[in-house]
Amino acid sequence: ETGVTQTPRHLVMGMTNKKSLKCEQHLGHNAMYWYKQSAKKPLELMFVYNFKEQTENNSVPSRFSPECPNSSHLFLHLHTLQPEDSALYLCASRDRDSRADTQYFGPGTRLTVL
Amino acid sequence: GQNIDQPTEMTATEGAIVQINCTYQTSGFNGLFWYQQHAGEAPTFLSYNVLDGLEEKGRFSSFLSRSKGYSYLLLKELQMKDSASYLCAVRRGSTLGRLYFGRGTQLTVWP
Numbered sequence: 001e002t003g004v005t006q007t008p009r010h011l012v013m014g015m016t017n018k019k020s021l022k023c024e025q026h027l028g029h030n031a032m033y034w035y036k037q038s039a040k041k042p043l044e045l046m047f048v049y050n051f052k053e054q055t056e057n058n059s060v061p062s063r064f065s066p067e068c069p070n071s072s073h074l075f076l077h078l079h080t081l082q083p084e085d086s087a088l089y090l091c092a093s094r095d096r097d098s099r100a101d102t103q104y105f106g107p108g109t110r111l112t113v114l
Numbered sequence: 115g116q117n118i119d120q121p122t123e124m125t126a127t128e129g130a131i132v133q134i135n136c137t138y139q140t141s142g143f144n145g146l147f148w149y150q151q152h153a154g155e156a157p158t159f160l161s162y163n164v165l166d167g168l169e170e171k172g173r174f175s176s177f178l179s180r181s182k183g184y185s186y187l188l189l190k191e192l193q194m195k196d197s198a199s200y201l202c203a204v205r206r207g208s209t210l211g212r213l214y215f216g217r218g219t220q221l222t223v224w225p
Binding site: 004041056090101110 | 118145147149154155156157158159162164201203212213214215216217218
């Protein structure tokens with residue numbers, strides 16, 4: 001248990017659906033991240049939020065829309081996805097008080113787009 | 115990309131020692147991380163190196179050579195539960211800077 005939770009753990013959706021992924025941490029961390037992990041590919045950063053402000057968008061298609069209402073919660077809104085978007089979506093938060101400024105990951109949402 | 119390379123798969127037996135190598139090419143290097151990821155679970159932080167040398171933490175050690183763009187993770191006294199994917203990640207720029215991950219090394223420990 002890293003203290004970062006994600007819901008749902010599994011999601012199957014059609015290409016015309018709209019769904020949202022949720023990430024929550026109560027560790028007092030101020031930076032939160034969305035990553036995508038596809039089979040046989042490296043973990044890929046999608047978005048970075050620092051103190052609720054988006055500081056990085058790694059050229060992510062607009063069908064992925066992040067939202068960070070406060071420093072404990074992060075959402076990823078999904079609409080009109082493609083089958084190639086099927087992947088494990090991981091949320092992470094950053095511990096600035098650690099020597100390493102370590103990122104801690106949630107368990108992920110396994111997304112399947114039909 | 116940051117050209118982070120690590121072997122795809124490795125196998126070892128219980129009680130043995132295994133070394134997982136990682137090479138990288140990047141500008142603005144600001145730290146190298148190792149994570150462990152069991153199937154279906156979150157990556158968990160193992161170690162961090164920003165200066166050259168060896169960092170030891172129990173059965174796990176990590177080494178960094180910045181001039182060579184090289185790191186390794188050393189696992190001693192292997193246990194079955196160490197079977198997992200081991201991810202090498204490089205941080206660029208500020209400490210808010212993104213992590214660039216390798217594809218991971220799938221380690222299988224046999225009895």
